[in-house]
């Protein structure tokens with residue numbers, strides 16, 4: 070043989086090996102799906118949604134996927150995760166069972182249902198790993214197309230790093246911006262607004278994003294004719310095709326069962342995106358769903374016999390196998406043998422996962438039963454307790470709920486008996502041990518959590534000038550961009566004109582368009598840009614122009630941003646700062662303050678409501694030293710008010726979760742925040758004129774609220790409480806009341822009914838009168854306080870009306 074011939078032979082051998090490896094991954098994945106469905110139908114797992122029918126294109130995607138790259142996808146991608154080495158058989162089943170241990174179910178520690186994938190960006194201390202040395206997958210969420218906004222940010226991070234390498238101080242996130250962000254979505258989910266919004270934005274921004282649409286013609290039972298114009302996403306996105314001298318996409322189509330064509334297509338897509346930062350859309354057609362959508366239904370109900378027959382014939386693994394045989398890569402019998410071996414391997418992995426899941430719970434039960442036996446021995450209810458122990462012991466596959474329910478029911482039966490203490494102790498210890506498995510990491514547990522950032526007060530001297538407050542914000546951002554190369558800000562009108570209130574005036578000129586930029590009018594994907602970039606080590610500040618329009622982004626804040634740490638059990642973070650401005654102007658969509666809605670939607674974030682620009686600037690300074698996501702709402706009517714310019718701009722910090730007493734008083738405590746605070750301060754002056762001395766507390770931070778319980782300390786002095794805000798009745802004021810009366814046990818110190826004063830339940834009407842008749846006014850605050858004092862001492866404060 071000549072040298073060339075040897076090389077060719079070797080190459081074909083290598084090629085064969087690689088194809089066989091791919092086939093093996095596909096088969097393992099398929100067996101996992103088949104067995105997974107059985108596990109649900111026999112009751113071992115609760116719900117299953119699998120990647121069968123979508124295996125082969127994912128092999129091709131995995132081949133083009135490099136270290137440093139990121140995936141943002143959905144529940145069909147198990148084959149891809151296996152192919153990049155991020156998911157094995159046992160882990161697959163651990164996820165299906167909901168194994169509440171991140172070392173067993175690395176996707177979410179049992180918190181997400183199976184089929185929601187992730188890799189670990191953080192080490193055990195919550196600090197960044199080197200993401201350029203591993204293949205990365207951002208953690209999936211269930212809302213269809215919810216992966217899209219984040220995908221944009223993951224891709225944009227490469228662009229930022231390429232243009233501004235200094236942003237990667239520790240060189241952990243990017244190598245010359247060469248990383249591609251890979252999106253996957255089902256055909257039907259492209260109907261969502263988030264898909265179209267993101268696709269357009271990526272075309273404008275020209276970011277390295279490869280978007281795959283897995284098209285099986287259905288979204289659960291609903292056919293493509295009800296989903297997509299012309300029943301084809303690539304047809305209707307043709308106008309996005311990049312031409313000479315335009316921006317846009319490379320739009321590619323490929324059949325989902327054609328292994329060699331898929332491999333070529335993905336290699337080409339990666340090359341275009343990686344080298345030139347041009348986004349690519351790959352429409353992967355003719356995919357199937359062998360077992361139907363999920364374990365909740367059967368597709369025979371809505372697919373015709375013809376369709377089912379076609380799905381059998383065009384099953385991507387069946388087609389790959391024929392192609393392998395036709396091209397002398399393997400013989401049919403060899404593949405049969407391999408299939409049988411892999412089936413066994415999957416079965417063994419499943420068994421191991423089940424034992425790993427069940428054994429610790431059984432061991433916990435054994436210990437509990439020991440305690441219960443000794444409790445029973447000395448109990449008057451011995452017979453009943455022994456029956457309950459026997460019932461618990463007879464459960465073949467116990468869960469923790471069985472253990473704890475039995476223990477807690479028995480505790481009630483042994484009150485005052487010798488065994489009570491031991492059992493109560495067991496219950497407390499068990500709960501302390503198990504509860505964190507389900508409740509940890511709502512916020513960061515690293516040393517950089519925001520609560521650890523020390524307060525630094527603003528410093529003034531005689532020369533300190535009173536200035537338009539927006540200048541304090543502006544100068545503070547200037548200092549931030551100078552100090553932290555990883556920061557950037559973007560939003561509607563944030564770049565060229567330096568935001569609608571000029572809090573960024575001149576900063577684009579100074580720091581460049583990569584760092585201070587305009588964005589399209591698309592709040593959800595602005596938020597997503599922030600999430601994705603924050604997941605890749607940048608410190609983005611996503612600006613939502615007005616609080617009234619935050620609702621467009623609220624879904625993604627709630628479902629994605631606020632849950633990142635929680636849903637990965639602390640293995641990913643997205644320390645995004647969302648900047649907006651709101652409260653108190655005039656008009657239905659220009660004066661909103663829906664704080665109750667927001668704080669209830671975004672547990673997992675900080676929600677900060679500074680009353681002044683100095684306070685706001687201090688919050689930004691705090692947040693940049695921390696690693697948690699936050700929303701900062703500046704007061705829209707505060708930019709032109711005068712504040713004193715601090716000498717230590719960029720350095721002073723406003724502590725998070727700490728209230729400030731802005732006026733001391735003895736008769737009643739008013740707790741408020743934001744723009745309403747100024748109204749409260751005015752009312753307090755007027756109340757003082759008639760001898761009522763109120764104490765005013767600025768909440769400043771709604772999530773978290775008053776960690777030090779200063780409000781209740783105030784109540785111990787005044788014994789009366791009024792909470793004032795401009796949200797709807799029962800909104801954030803009700804939350805504050807619950808915190809003070811219930812959590813801080815303020816009820817113990819109250820001599821009058823605790824009250825709230827909020828806006829009217831309707832949206833605020835336009836104009837000054839609209840405001841006066843919609844939101845709390847100085848007179849409203851005055852009279853509310855007066856009425857409380859009248860009720861307490863009618864002689865001294867006779868009724869006004």
Ligand SMILES: Cc1ncc(C[n+]2csc(CCOP(=O)(O)OP(=O)(O)O)c2C)c(N)n1
Pocket residue numbers: 145211212213254255256257258259283285287288289362
């Ligand atoms: C916002 C939202 N609406 C509805 C659902 C329920 N749901 C889950 S998957 C799905 C169909 C998705 O179909 P497609 O995007 O084609 O993906 P496929 O499952 O076919 O791969 C629906 C309606 C959801 N998860 N999120």
Ligand SMILES: [Mg+2]
Pocket residue numbers: 255256257283284285286287288289
């Ligand atoms: Mg579909």
